Amino acid sequence: MIDPIEIFWSPAGDSMPTLGSRELADFHDGDTPKIKMPVRMLSVDTPEVTAKTPEKAEKIDQNFLQLAAWIRDGKAPISKDLAKFLLPKLETGKAGTLQFKQGTEAAAFAEQNIRKRLRLPNDKMRKIFIRTADAPFCNSHRLLAYIAPNYTPEELATIPRKDRPTFNLDLIAAGWAAPFIIYPSIPGELDMPIFLAAAEKAVADEKKIWGDPATLLAYEYRAMEDLHTVTKKIVEKKPLRPGEEFSWRERYCVDMRSRTLHGPEDYFRVPPIYRLFLWPQDVAEAVGLLNLTPSARLARGD
Incomplete structure (x- = not known):
C-alpha cells in the first residue's frame, strides 16, 4: 500500500490535434500557424541520451570514475551523506553507458x-489531450505538459x-521513468493516487530502471555531470562564477507524506516516489501554500 500524502493540485487541460508528419510550421491560415514543437512531459524523468553514442557514453563512465576519486579525496563540493549515497553508482565504471542504454530503450518504448x-x-x-503547466514553458523553451489520447465524452463517462x-x-x-514532480505542476488530486500506485509497483517489481541498483536517476545523472564540470575547474584551479560551486544541485525536496522540506543535497532521504521538488524561487510560496516544515538539518543550516 502506498503511504498517505497531503499534497494535491487541480490543473486545467485542453485538446490539440496530432502533429503527424507536418512540417515545423504550417501557415494554411495566416493568423493560425500550426507549430510542431517539443513537449517536456511533466512529473516524469527518463534516462538521458545526451551522450549520443556508446563511445561518448564510455567517456562519461571515465568522467564519473574521476569524479568519484575527487569526491573521496575531498575535492568535490558535495556533502558527505550524499556522496556516500552516490559513490556506489559512480564507481561501477558503467554509469554513463548504463544511462545511455536505458535512455535509448526508454525512448523506443x-x-x-x-x-x-x-x-x-x-x-x-x-x-x-494536453494539460499544460501553470508556467507552460521550461528554460529550454519546451512546452511542459501531461499528454494522453483524447477520449470522447462518452468514453470519458464509461x-x-x-x-x-x-x-x-x-x-x-513501465519502469522507464522516475517520478519527477516539480511544484507547482503537481498531478491533480484524482490522478496523484494512481500516479503514486504505479510508481510504487514499478519500484517494488524492479521494472526496467529500478531493476539495477547502479542506476542513476536522470536528475542525479545530470547533477553528476554538472558536479564533474565544477570539480574539474576546482582541481585545475580555474576561477568559478559566483554561485557556480553549488550550481549542480538546484532544487529543494519535499516529502509528500509529511510535508517536510529538505535541502538540495538531502533529497535522497525521501523515497523516490514521494519526492516533490521545488525551485529555490518557489520555496517561500510553497512553504506557505502547502504548509511545509523545514527538516531539522535544513533548519540548522547543516
Whole structure:
C-alpha cells in the first residue's frame, strides 16, 4: 500500500490535434500557424541520451570514475551523506553507458506506446489531450505538459480514469521513468493516487530502471555531470562564477507524506516516489501554500 500524502493540485487541460508528419510550421491560415514543437512531459524523468553514442557514453563512465576519486579525496563540493549515497553508482565504471542504454530503450518504448495508443481500430488517429503547466514553458523553451489520447465524452463517462492513463503515467508504470514532480505542476488530486500506485509497483517489481541498483536517476545523472564540470575547474584551479560551486544541485525536496522540506543535497532521504521538488524561487510560496516544515538539518543550516 502506498503511504498517505497531503499534497494535491487541480490543473486545467485542453485538446490539440496530432502533429503527424507536418512540417515545423504550417501557415494554411495566416493568423493560425500550426507549430510542431517539443513537449517536456511533466512529473516524469527518463534516462538521458545526451551522450549520443556508446563511445561518448564510455567517456562519461571515465568522467564519473574521476569524479568519484575527487569526491573521496575531498575535492568535490558535495556533502558527505550524499556522496556516500552516490559513490556506489559512480564507481561501477558503467554509469554513463548504463544511462545511455536505458535512455535509448526508454525512448523506443515511448514512441511505440504513443503510436499504439493513438491508433484507433479503423486505423485513424486520435487527437492528443494536453494539460499544460501553470508556467507552460521550461528554460529550454519546451512546452511542459501531461499528454494522453483524447477520449470522447462518452468514453470519458464509461472508461475508468486508471484505464486511460497519460503517456507520462505509462512511462512510470513501465519502469522507464522516475517520478519527477516539480511544484507547482503537481498531478491533480484524482490522478496523484494512481500516479503514486504505479510508481510504487514499478519500484517494488524492479521494472526496467529500478531493476539495477547502479542506476542513476536522470536528475542525479545530470547533477553528476554538472558536479564533474565544477570539480574539474576546482582541481585545475580555474576561477568559478559566483554561485557556480553549488550550481549542480538546484532544487529543494519535499516529502509528500509529511510535508517536510529538505535541502538540495538531502533529497535522497525521501523515497523516490514521494519526492516533490521545488525551485529555490518557489520555496517561500510553497512553504506557505502547502504548509511545509523545514527538516531539522535544513533548519540548522547543516
